[in-house]
Amino acid sequence: MRKSIAQMIAPSTPGKVSARSIATQIPNVLIHEIIDGKPYYRKGYRDVLAKTKTVEDIMGSSSLQAFLITYLTIWIGKQIHEHKYHILTSEAGLHLDRKNNLAGDLLIFDSGKLTIDKINKNYASVPPLISIEVDIDIALEDLTAHSYINLKTRKLLDFGTEKVIWFLTESKKVMVATHDDEWQSFDWNYDVEILDGITCNVGQYLKDKGSEFA
Secondary structure (H helix, E strand, O other): OOOOOOOOEEOOOOOOOOOOOOOOOHHHHEEEEEEOOEEEEEEOHHHHOOOOOOOOHOOOHHHHHHHHHHHHHHHHOOOOOOOOOOEEEEEEEEEEEEEEEEEEEEEEOOOOOOHHHHOOOOOOOOOEEEEEEEOEEOOOOOHHHEEEEEEEEHHHHOOOOOEEEEEEEOOOOOEEEEEEOEEEEEOOOOOOOEEEEEEEEEEEEEEEEOOOOO
C-alpha cells in the first residue's frame, strides 16, 4: 500500500512536507506528525487510501475529545494571566527541527518567548511551557499507545517544554510528565495542576455535566 520512506523533512510551514530520498504514495494531508524523520499518519488514513472514507471524514476530533479540549481551553483561559501567556489550540503545530514537527491540542506559551512577531503562518518554533493532549490522533501501527506517548512526551520535554499532560478517555487516566519529577499516571477524577495554581478535574467536570464517560 505504501513505499518505505528513508526520511522525511519537517519544514516549518504547514503542508510542505517532502521526502528526502524515497517518495511516499500517501498524501501529505494525512500526515499528523513527523518524529525523527518518520511520518505518523492520522487515524483512519488507510480508509482514505482505500477510498471508503474521504480526508474530511477523518480530520475531525470525536465529540468527547473536542468537548474536553474546549472545556480545558475555556477553564484555563478564564484564569490565566493573558499578558503573561499565550494559549494555542486546534492542533497547533510545533517545529522542533528539520526532522520533527509535532501537533498540540492545547499549548501554553510564555508570551515573552512566543512574541507577537513570531505568531505567523509558520509552525511555532519555540517550546511551550505546557503541552496538553487529549487522546492520541495517530494511527498506531508499529508501536503501542504507551510507546507513542512516551516518545512524544520525551521530544517535548527535550525541546524545552516544562510540563506535558495527557488526558486519555479510554482509560480515564491522566499522565503528567516534567523534567524534574517522576512521570505520574492517575485517575482523572483528581485535580491536576496546570500552572500558577490553576487546576482542573476532567472526571468531575464530566460528572457534573451528567456524562456517561465520567
